[in-house]
Amino acid sequence: xxxxxxLWALVAVVGVPLALSAYLFAVEGALKLAGGRARARxxxxxxxxPAAILLVVFLIxxxxxxxxxxxxxxxxxxxxxxxxxxxxxxxxxxxxxxRNNLVWLVVFTLVTVTVGLLIxxxxxxxxxxxxxxxxxxxxxxxxxxxxxxIWKFMYxxxxxxxxxxxxxxxxxxxxxxxxxxQAWLFNKSQNNWALIIVGIWMWVGFAxxxxxxxxxxxxxxxxxxxRIDGAREGQVFFRIILPLMRSTLTVVATTxxxxxxxxxxxxxxxTNGALDTEVIANRMYKEMFNYQxxxxxxxxxxxxxxxxxxxxxLNIKRFGRSGS
Amino acid sequence: xxxxxxxLVLLAASGVLVxxxxxxxxxxxxxxxxxxxxxxxxxxxxDIFNSxxxxxxxxTGIKVEFEGTRDxxxxxxxxxxxxxxxxxxxxxxxxxxxxxxxxxxxxxxSGVLDMAAMKxxxxxxxxxxxxxxxxxxxVFAKASLKGLVWYDPKNLAAAGVSVPPKTFxxxxxxxxxxAAKGTTPWSVGVESGAASGWAGTDWLExxxxxxxxxxxxxxxxxxxxxxTSPEVKAAWQTWGRIVADPKMTYxxxxxxxxxxxxxxFTPLFQNPPQAYYFLQATFIQSFIQKQFPDLKxxxxxxxxxxxxxxxxxxxxxxxxxxxxxxxxxxxxxxTFIKYITxxxxxxxxxxxxxxxxxxxxxxxxxxxxxxxxxxAQILTSADIAVFDASDNMPSKMNAxxxxxxxxxLANPDQLDSILAGLDKVRADAYSGx
Numbered sequence: 001x002x003x004x005x006x007l008w009a010l011v012a013v014v015g016v017p018l019a020l021s022a023y024l025f026a027v028e029g030a031l032k033l034a035g036g037r038a039r040a041r042x043x044x045x046x047x048x049x050p051a052a053i054l055l056v057v058f059l060i061x062x063x064x065x066x067x068x069x070x071x072x073x074x075x076x077x078x079x080x081x082x083x084x085x086x087x088x089x090x091x092x093x094x095x096x097x098x099r100n101n102l103v104w105l106v107v108f109t110l111v112t113v114t115v116g117l118l119i120x121x122x123x124x125x126x127x128x129x130x131x132x133x134x135x136x137x138x139x140x141x142x143x144x145x146x147x148x149x150i151w152k153f154m155y156x157x158x159x160x161x162x163x164x165x166x167x168x169x170x171x172x173x174x175x176x177x178x179x180x181x182q183a184w185l186f187n188k189s190q191n192n193w194a195l196i197i198v199g200i201w202m203w204v205g206f207a208x209x210x211x212x213x214x215x216x217x218x219x220x221x222x223x224x225x226x227r228i229d230g231a232r233e234g235q236v237f238f239r240i241i242l243p244l245m246r247s248t249l250t251v252v253a254t255t256x257x258x259x260x261x262x263x264x265x266x267x268x269x270x271t272n273g274a275l276d277t278e279v280i281a282n283r284m285y286k287e288m289f290n291y292q293x294x295x296x297x298x299x300x301x302x303x304x305x306x307x308x309x310x311x312x313x314l315n316i317k318r319f320g321r322s323g324s
Numbered sequence: 325x326x327x328x329x330x331x332l333v334l335l336a337a338s339g340v341l342v343x344x345x346x347x348x349x350x351x352x353x354x355x356x357x358x359x360x361x362x363x364x365x366x367x368x369x370x371d372i373f374n375s376x377x378x379x380x381x382x383x384t385g386i387k388v389e390f391e392g393t394r395d396x397x398x399x400x401x402x403x404x405x406x407x408x409x410x411x412x413x414x415x416x417x418x419x420x421x422x423x424x425x426x427x428x429x430x431x432x433x434s435g436v437l438d439m440a441a442m443k444x445x446x447x448x449x450x451x452x453x454x455x456x457x458x459x460x461x462x463v464f465a466k467a468s469l470k471g472l473v474w475y476d477p478k479n480l481a482a483a484g485v486s487v488p489p490k491t492f493x494x495x496x497x498x499x500x501x502x503a504a505k506g507t508t509p510w511s512v513g514v515e516s517g518a519a520s521g522w523a524g525t526d527w528l529e530x531x532x533x534x535x536x537x538x539x540x541x542x543x544x545x546x547x548x549x550x551x552t553s554p555e556v557k558a559a560w561q562t563w564g565r566i567v568a569d570p571k572m573t574y575x576x577x578x579x580x581x582x583x584x585x586x587x588x589f590t591p592l593f594q595n596p597p598q599a600y601y602f603l604q605a606t607f608i609q610s611f612i613q614k615q616f617p618d619l620k621x622x623x624x625x626x627x628x629x630x631x632x633x634x635x636x637x638x639x640x641x642x643x644x645x646x647x648x649x650x651x652x653x654x655x656x657x658x659t660f661i662k663y664i665t666x667x668x669x670x671x672x673x674x675x676x677x678x679x680x681x682x683x684x685x686x687x688x689x690x691x692x693x694x695x696x697x698x699x700a701q702i703l704t705s706a707d708i709a710v711f712d713a714s715d716n717m718p719s720k721m722n723a724x725x726x727x728x729x730x731x732x733l734a735n736p737d738q739l740d741s742i743l744a745g746l747d748k749v750r751a752d753a754y755s756g757x
Contacts, residue, residue: 272518
């Protein structure tokens with residue numbers, strides 16, 4: 001690292017807060033001059049201004065610009081109408097990309113929520129709950145890239161009859177001697193599932209922790225009352241626990257949906273989209289950084305954004321409700 | 325070991341001093357400042373690079389700020405587009421180099437390098453490979469020779485096979501004879517992280533060059549020959565006779581797809597051998613020696629050039645290498661790129677058995693063993709035939725080619741639709757839209 005790099009880092013860390021405080025002092029000083037009513041009206045806006053400006057410059061402007069670029073050609077020099085979108089929704093290779101994201105969306109979200117809930121409920125009443133939760137939550141602490149590398153080793157393939165170094169093939173051949181080792185990441189019928197399992201492994205801990213917290217928030221007396229009234233455990237779960245946890249479940253599911261729509265790292269590290277495993281974020285990266293096709297990359301970005309917006313609205317609404 | 329390294333550094337340092345004082349404009353004086361370099365080198369390669377840089381920095385006072393990435397294409401492209409390129413950058417391939425050069429992003433090196441020395445030390449073919457529209461923009465830091473079949477001489481002798489085979493048919497019949505005895509003759513592995521598939525493109529290039537010669541080869545990478553043309557299809561089918569036949573390759577296509585190119589030679593050196601032939605460029609020697617330190621070059625492992633298919637075209641020599649170009653013309657960058665092209669600098673790669681120098685001034689005696697000496701002789705004496713075709717294609721075509729290799733190995737019977745898919749990409753990738 002060069003001296004200038006360090007210097008710039010210092011400027012950023014020390015200089016930015018300094019400048020901000022200086023700005024606020026100046027604002028307060030100026031407000032003193034203004035009249036009482038004007039002061040009350042102006043103050044929130046002046047305090048908000050730095051954040052608002054940053055938001056516009058770094059979020060709103062790029063988003064709008066991306067949307068505009070998605071209607072231009074690769075070098076952003078000529079408008080092409082909906083050509084980029086037409087390509088994405090008609091080209092067979094791109095349809096595979098969209099299909100994969102859909103499969104991820106449905107399977108990943110459903111399985112992660114279900115398994116997370118299952119572990120939360122089952123571990124709720126055992127003595128070693130802490131240990132179970134710690135183990136399930138552990139993968140969350142690993143970066144996606146590291147997880148991808150780890151699972152690449154787990155999925156390793158060696159021809160039948162030789163020592164299996166990949167965990168999965170080793171276990172399966174040990175359990176059933178007739179099992180033929182599989183190159184999980186390279187067989188088109190298995191590779192997407194193999195990748196989704198990695199994603200689930202990473203996120204189940206998150207779902208479990210939140211759901212478990214929601215579960216503990218349910219008053220024991222309600223469940224007690226139901227049991228005294230003669231409800232079976234199954235009924236208690238489906239008729240009382242689940243409805244009471246609805247808002248927690250929605251929060252978990254929407255968070256998962258947002259994260260899965262943007263899924264990138266696992267695919268990039270493990271297959272880089274080869275053999276029909278590509279997802280939208282992965283394709284966007286390639287169009288942008290490898291092929292320099294700004295139009296198509298922007299179109300993919302817009303599609304992702306549009307797909308995520310409804311989920312975001314749902315989430316924000318929920319925040320608003322729980323806040324009031 | 326340490327002492328040897330110290331002596332090496334000293335020797336090289338004195339070499340640099342000679343070089344530095346030999347250039348015009350008093351480059352012998354300390355220039356100072358720094359130069360930023362972006363390249364793929366990491367691990368052992370980076371160690372070699374650093375040892376190469378040390379005498380340079382000592383002599384000139386120029387600090388070399390190195391940045392390494394495996395995703396060179398994406399990183400370099402972004403930085404060039406953002407107007408923040410490194411002073412000196414390794415190039416992902418001639419295709420990308422031409423893109424940058426035509427956008428006016430690269431410095432014409434004829435005004436930077438000592439062209440008389442360049443012409444003396446480099447065959448015209450090498451200069452042509454680094455030129456775009458007559459302007460020299462790329463030079464080679466090191467190179468490798470492609471299309472070599474590696475084998476274990478003792479195992480082949482035990483199997484009653486004599487090498488090198490004179491023709492492709494000889495190679496195939498010896499393969500079939502080995503297969504008939506119940507062992508797979510070949511080992512193939514094309515996995516390589518984000519670049520998976522490239523090892524297969526090497527196969528196709530070697531086969532295509534020997535079937536149809538350099539002119540058709542050029543048409544192919546220039547996008548003028550359709551993937552669905554009988555020529556290209558025949559090359560794939562010829563390759564398929566080896567890779568799509570489970571009797572011919574160790575572990576079948578699942579092994580080919582999931583095994584890294586850098587370890588796929590392992591079956592050759594097991595006891596008893598699980599395979600006898602393995603195709604890869606010269607650089608694989610350091611991989612083999614790292615994994616099997618006891619094996620001796622020539623006695624325990626050796627190579628021969630992939631044999632001719634159509635006698636008309638003989639053995640074309642296919643090469644690849646690390647091209648380096650200049651994006652900002654600073655005195656420091658100029659001094660450094662000059663240094664990279666010298667035999668003193670290239671000697672570091674050579675002595676570490678990591679690549680071959682296209683610089684004629686690097687003495688053959690500096691190659692550490694008979695194998696690399698042999699490769700160097702083939703490389704420097706040949707009128708360079710061709711550069712790696714896939715590296716010459718536009719990035720998008722190249723990437724599609726890589727993934728087509730994987731698709732083909734996964735479903736060899738879908739060759740027609742795979743080639744049709746490549747033609748669709750071709751229509752898109754070469755248009756530049």
